[in-house]
Amino acid sequence: MKNILQTKAAFSALAAAVALACAGHASAAAPLSPIGMPGYARIMVGDVEVTPLSDGTADLPMVDLLKNDKQKTLAALTKAHVGSPATTSTNAFLINTGSKLILVDAGSGTLFGPTLGKLVDNLKASGYAPEQVDDILITHFHPDHIGGLVANGKLAFPNAVVHADKRDADYWLNADIKAKAPKDFIGFFQGAEVSVQPYIAAGKFKPFEHNGEVVPGIKSVSTYGHTAGHTTYILESKGKKLVILGDLIHVAAVQFDNPGVTIGFDSDPAQAASARAAMFKTIAKEDDLVAAAHLQFPGVGYIRANGKSWTWTPANYTSRP
Template sequence: MLRRQFLGAAITAPLAYAAGSFVPVWAQNALNFGTPTLPSPGFRRIKVGDVEVVSLIDGIARRPLGEEFVKNAPIAEVRALLASQNLPTDYIDVPFTPFLVMAGGRRILMDTGLGEFGGPTTGKLLENMRAAGVQPGDIDTVLITHYHGDHINGLRNKAGEFVFPKAKVLVPAPEHAFWMDDAKMNAAPEGMKGAFQNARRVFAQMPSDMLVRFEPGSEVAPGIRSVAAFGHTPGHTLFQLQSAGQSFFYVGDLTNVPALFARNPDWAVTFDMDAEAARKVRRETLQRIVDAKAMIGGFHFPFPAFGRAVAQGSGYAFQPVA
C-alpha cells in the first residue's frame, strides 16, 4: 500500500526533465528573474566536537514562485511570509549545498550536487572542494540522502566516469529499490520517467564493491547514524553526526526553503512525493533537533547552509551561523 501511495503521489510531483537533460526542470534557472549571486568563498567550516564539517555550495537556481510551489496554502499567504522576512516574493532561490565531514583521515561527502549537468550557476562543488583543500580522490565515502538529480548527478561526469573514484557510495536501501523497480518505472507517467532513467544512469552500472546499500537507522560511518525521514521520496534519509557530546543533523530535503517550510512545517512543497508523510517527519525532526540543541545543515538552506533551528510561533526559524 505504501509503495502505491508513493507512486500515486509522485504522478503530480514536478520531477519532469527537459528533453535530453539530466537536470530536473525545477532545478534550472528562470532567466527572466535575473541570475543569482554565488557566495565567495563557496565553502564554510564549523567544528562539531572533534570533527570538522564543511558546507560546499554547488550552486543556486532561481525559479518563479507560482501557485503550485506550496500545495496547501494560498499564494498570498506564501508571499506575505516571504515579505515579512525581507525576501523576494516573485521568485525563489534554491541553493544546492553538499556537506563534507572531515574526521581524522576520513573524508565523507554527503550528497553530490548537479555535477556537470546543471546551468552556469551550478556545478561548483569540485571547485569549492579544492578551495577548501580537498581533492575528489580524497573522498573515501559518499552518503546519499535520496535519488533526485540535484543530489546524485555529481557522482558521474558527462563521460560516465566516477568523480570520486576511491569512494564507497552508501545509499538507502528503500530508496534504491524504488527507483530501480522496472514495474514502477513502467507505470510512471512520461514526465516522471526521466527521474527513473537518471537514477539508472548514475547507479545501474556502478560496481558492486562501490555501491553499498544500508537500512535507514543504521550507523553508516563511525559517529554518523542514518535517520529514516520518508516522505520527500520513498527512502529519503538524514544523517546525524555526534562527536564529543555535540551533534549535527544533515537534513537533506527535509525542508526546501526553510523560510517557508520550517516556519510552517505543515505546508507542503510541490517536490514532496508523499506530502502527508513529509509534513509529519518534518515537524518531528525539527522538534528533535531543537530539543537536542544540535547544529542543523540543509541541502537547500541559504549559505552557509548550517546553523540552529529555534521554535518560533507554530513552527521553527533557521538561524544561520555568523
C-alpha cells in the same frame, strides 16, 4: 604682498590640479572581478571538521511548487527579500573525521542546469580532491543530490563507496516503477540510473535497510516522505551533534512559519510533513546544530520552537575552523 598673491595663486593651482586628479580617479571604472563567489565554509563539530560546499543556486518557481496559498507564499517570499522565482541554494557537506573523508550528497553534476554543478570545483577550492573522498552518504536520489556522482560517464569520486537507504534505490532504479511514472518524473529515474549504476557496477554501492551507524561517527535516521527512502544523517563528536536534514525543508521564508506546507517534489506530502515535524521537535529539544541542502548557503544553524512554528537562527560566523 606680491609674494602672498603668488603663494595664493600657487595653492589655487595646486588645489585645482588635485581636484582634477581626484575627479579623474573617481570616474575611472574598475572592471568587474572575474573571480567567482566563494563556495565553501568551515565549521567544527567536536573535533570533526565539516566543510559546507555550494553546488550553486537555481531560480525556482516556489509560488507554484509549494502546496500553499499562492498569495501567502508570494507575500512571505517578498517579506524575506527572496522574491519569485526564488533563488535556492543546493548544499552538500564534506566531513573530515581525521581517518575518513565523507561527503553527504554529491550535488547536481549536469542534471539540473548551468547554475548548478559547482560542487567539485568548490571541493577543490576548499583544499581537498575528489580522489580523497572515502564515502558518500546520499540523503535521497533526486538529481540535485546524486548528479555529481559521475562526470563524463566516469566515477567523479573513484575511491568512494556510496551509501543510501535501500528503499530509495529500489524505487528510483526500478524499471517497472519508471514505466508507470508521470512524464515529468522520467528524468528523475534516468538521472538515478546514470549516476548510481556506475558505482553499482564497480562494486561501490552499499545500501542500508535500517537506522544505525553507516560509517564511524555518523548514523542514519529514516525521514521518509520526500522520497521513499529519504534519510537524515547525524554526525556526533565529543558530545556535539550536526543533524544533516537533506530535503526535510526547502524554503525557510515559508516552511518555518508554516511547517505543514509541503512541496511538489514530495512523493508522500503528509509523510514528509510528519517527518519534518518529528525531526524538528527532536532538534529543538536537544539544541542540535543542523545543516540543510536548500537553506541559503552554507545552510547551517539552529531551529527553535515558536508555538506551532519554528525559528531559524543561522550559525554564528567565525573565521577560525
